[in-house]
Amino acid sequence: MKGRLVLTAAALGSLAVAGCSSSSSSTTSSSTSTASGSASAATTSCVATIGMEAPLTGPVSVVGQEQLHFAQLAVATDNAANKTNITLTQGDTQLTASIAVTVTQQFTSNSKIVAVVGPAGSQEVAAVGPLMARAGMPFVSGSATRTSLTSGQFPTFFRTVATDAVQGPEDANFIVKTLHPKALMIVDDQEIYSTGLVSAMLPVFNAAGITVDRESVSQKVTDFSSLVAKVTPAMTVVVLPWQVAANAQQFGKDLAQQHKNALIFGTDGLFESTFSISGSYVSSFGPDITGIPADAAIAAAAKAKYGSFGTFGPPSYAAAHVIDEAIASVCKSGQTPSRANVLAAIKTTNEATTILGQPISFTSTGALVGGKFFLFRVNSAGKFELNPKQLTG
Numbered sequence: 001m002k003g004r005l006v007l008t009a010a011a012l013g014s015l016a017v018a019g020c021s022s023s024s025s026s027t028t029s030s031s032t033s034t035a036s037g038s039a040s041a042a043t044t045s046c047v048a049t050i051g052m053e054a055p056l057t058g059p060v061s062v063v064g065q066e067q068l069h070f071a072q073l074a075v076a077t078d079n080a081a082n083k084t085n086i087t088l089t090q091g092d093t094q095l096t097a098s099i100a101v102t103v104t105q106q107f108t109s110n111s112k113i114v115a116v117v118g119p120a121g122s123q124e125v126a127a128v129g130p131l132m133a134r135a136g137m138p139f140v141s142g143s144a145t146r147t148s149l150t151s152g153q154f155p156t157f158f159r160t161v162a163t164d165a166v167q168g169p170e171d172a173n174f175i176v177k178t179l180h181p182k183a184l185m186i187v188d189d190q191e192i193y194s195t196g197l198v199s200a201m202l203p204v205f206n207a208a209g210i211t212v213d214r215e216s217v218s219q220k221v222t223d224f225s226s227l228v229a230k231v232t233p234a235m236t237v238v239v240l241p242w243q244v245a246a247n248a249q250q251f252g253k254d255l256a257q258q259h260k261n262a263l264i265f266g267t268d269g270l271f272e273s274t275f276s277i278s279g280s281y282v283s284s285f286g287p288d289i290t291g292i293p294a295d296a297a298i299a300a301a302a303k304a305k306y307g308s309f310g311t312f313g314p315p316s317y318a319a320a321h322v323i324d325e326a327i328a329s330v331c332k333s334g335q336t337p338s339r340a341n342v343l344a345a346i347k348t349t350n351e352a353t354t355i356l357g358q359p360i361s362f363t364s365t366g367a368l369v370g371g372k373f374f375l376f377r378v379n380s381a382g383k384f385e386l387n388p389k390q391l392t393g
Contacts, residue, residue: 045331046082046083046084046085046327046328046331046337047084047085047086047087047337048084048085048086048087048112048114048327048337048342049086049087049088049089049110049112049113049114050075050086050087050088050089050113050114050115050116050117050320050323050324050327051088051089051090051091051103051107051110051113051115051116051117051118052067052068052071052088052089052090052091052116052117052118052320053091053093053100053103053104053107053116053117053118053119053120053124053128053139054067054068054071054090054091054092054093054117054118054119054120054316055092055093055094055095055096055120055121056068056090056092056093056094057092057094058094058095058096059095059219059244059246060095060120060243060244060245060269062245062272062273062274063120063143063269063272063312064092064093064095064120066272066306066309066310066312066313066316067117067118067120067142067143067312067313067316068090068316069302069305069306069309069313070302070309070313070314070316070317070320071088071117071316071317071319071320072088073298073301073302073305073317074316074317074318074320074321074324075088075320075324077298077321078320078321078324078325078328079324082324082325082328084324084327084328084331086324086327088117088320089107089110089113091103091104091106091107091118093118093119093120093121093124095120095121095124095243096124097121097123097124097126097127097128098127100119100121100124100127100128101127101128101131103119104116104128104131104132105131107137108131108132108134108135108137113137114137114138114327114337114338114339114342115137115138115139115140115323115326115327115339115342115343115346116132116137116138116139116140117139117140117141117142117316117319117320117323118139118140118141118142118316118319119139119141119144120141120142120143120144120312121143121144121191121193121243122144122145122146122149122191122192122193122196123191123192123193124144125139125141125144125146125149125154125157126146126149126192129149129153129154129157130154132154132156132157133154133155133156135339136156136339136340136343137156137339138156138158138323138326138339138342138343138346139156139157139158140157140158140159140160140319140320140322140323140346141157141158141159141160141161141319142159142160142161142286142312142314142315142316142317142318142319143161143268143285143312143315143316144159144161144193145159145161145162145163145164145167145193145196145197145268145285146163146164146192146193146196147163147164147165147196147200148196149163149366150163150363150365150366150367151365152364152365154366155365155366156343156366157366158319158322158346158349158362158366158368159319159366159367159368160315160316160318160319160322160356160360160368161285161286161315161368161371162285162368162371162372162373163367163371164193164196164197164199164200165200166371166372166373167197167200167267167283167285167373168196168197168198168199168200168201168204169200169201169203169204170283170373171197171201171239171265171267171283171373172200172201172202172203172204172205173204174281174283174375175205175237175239175265176204176205176208176210179236179237179263179265181210181235181236181237182210182211182234182236183210183211183212183213183232183234183235183236184205184210184211184212184213184235184236184237184238184239184262185212185213185214185215185230185231185235185237185238185239185262186198186201186202186205186212186213186214186215186238186239186241187214187215187216187217187227187238187239187240187242188214188215188216188217188241189216189217189218189219189241189242189243189244189247190216190217190218190219191219191243193241193243194241194242194243197241197267198214198239198241201239201241202214211234213230213235215227215230219242219243219244219247221247222246222247222250223250223254224247224250224251224254225254225257225258227251227254228251228254228255228258228260229258231255231258231260231262235262236261236262236263237262237263237264237265238251238255238262238263238264238265239265239266240264240265240266240267240270241266241267241269242266242267242269242270243268243269244269245269245270245271245272245273245274245275246274246275248264248266248269248270248275248277249274249275249276249277251264252264252275252277252280253277263279263280263281264277264279264280264281265280265281265282265283266280266281266282266283267282267283267284268282268283268284268285268286268311268312270282271284271286271310271311271312271376271384272310272312273308273310275378276378276382276383277378277382278378278379278380278382279377279378280377280378281375281376281377281378281387282375282376282377282378282384283373283374283375283376284310284311284373284374284375284376285311285315285371285373285374286310286311286312286313286314286315286356286374287311287314287356287357287374288310288311288374288376288384288386289314289355289356289357291386292355292357294353294357295314295355295357298317298355310384311374314355314356315356317355318354318355318356318360321351321354321355322346322349322351322360323342323346325345325349325351326342326345326346326349327342327345329345330342330345346362347362349361349362358370358371358372374386375387
C-alpha cells in the first residue's frame with residue numbers, strides 16, 4: 001500500500017465539510033469527509049463506511065476528541081488523494097468497557113461499516129475483541145498498548161503503537177539509569193493498561209535493588225492526599241501509568257501541598273494539557289509531529305482546524321489511514337469493500353513513511369512491527385519538551 005499521503009489543496013478544502021461533533025454516551029453519529037469539487041464525482045465508485053470508537057465525552061474527552069479530529073483529517077485527505085467516498089461514523093465509549101461493548105454491537109450490526117478505528121483503551125479492546133472477531137470486523141487502535149491484545153486472541157485487531165512489553169522495560173530502565181532512585185512508589189489505576197505496565201516495570205526495579213511501594217487506586221478517585229502521605233523522603237520518584245491526566249495533575253498538587261519532592265514519571269495518558277507538573281517525565285507511544293518536517297502540512301492543517309494537539313491524534317490518523325488505504329486497494333482490484341476483503345488488505349499493510357515518522361506494517365497477530373516510544377519532560381511553563389535522551393523501542 002501507499003505511504004503517508006501529502007495534503008493536497010483539495011484535501012485541505014474538504015476539511016471545511018468534515019464533521020467534528022461528538023456523540024453522547026453509547027449512541028453513534030455520522031460525519032462524512034469527502035473530497036470537494038470535481039474529485040467528488042469520481043468517488044462514487046468506491047464507497048465505504050468506517051466506525052470510530054473513542055472517549056468523546058467524559059474525563060478524557062480531550063484525548064478522544066483529538067483522536068476523532070485526526071481520524072477525520074485522515075479520511076478527508078485520503079478521500080481527496082484516492083478519489084474514494086469514505087464516511088466516518090462516530091461512537092462515544094467514554095473510555096468505559098461496557099459502553100464500548102454497546103457501541104461495538106451497534107457497529108457490528110450495521111452492515112455498511114467495514115472497519116473501525118479504535119477503541120482507545122486496552123480495557124475496551126479486551127472487551128470488544130470477541131465481538132469484533134465474531135463479526136469479522138477489522139479494527140485498528142491508535143492507543144491500546146496492552147501486550148496480550150496482539151497475542152492472537154483477537155484475529156481482527158491491529159494497532160499503530162508499540163506495546164507495554166516495549167514501553168514498560170524502557171521506562172523502567174530510564175528511571176533506574178537516569179533518575180537513580182533508591183526507593184519509589186508505583187501506582188496503577190486499576191485498569192488493564194495500567195496494571196500491564198506496572199507488571200512490565202517491576203522486574204527491572206527489583207533487579208536494580210530499588211525498594212518499591214506498589215499502590216493501586218481507582219480512576220474515579222480524585223483526592224490523593226492519603227496516598228501522597230505514604231510517599232517517604234527516600235522515595236524520589238512516583239510512577240503513574242495512568243489514563244486520566246487530571247488525576248495525575250491533582251496527585252502532583254497534593255505532593256506539593258504536603259511538601260513532598262518526589263518526581264512524577266507518567267505514561268501516555270498524562271500527555272495532554274491538563275497535566276503540567278514541572279519537571280515531570282512522560283513517555284508516549286506517539287511523537288510530537290510538529291518536530292517532524294515531513295508532517296508540517298498535516299500539523300498546520302490540524303492546528304488550523306482544531307487548535308493545539310498532543311500525541312494521541314497522530315496514531316489515530318495512522319490507524320484511519322491504514323483502513324482508508326485498504327479500502328482504496330480493494331476498490332482498485334475491482335471489488336466492493338467488505339469486512340473480509342478490507343481485513344485481508346490491512347494484513348498486507350506496508351507503509352514505508354507515515355505520519356509517525358516510522359514505517360507501519362503488522363505482525364501476523366496485528367502488532368506494529370518495530371514500534372517505539374518517545375520521552376518528554378514538562379518544562380517550567382508546564383509545556384512538554386522532547387527529552388534529549390530518547391526511548392528507542
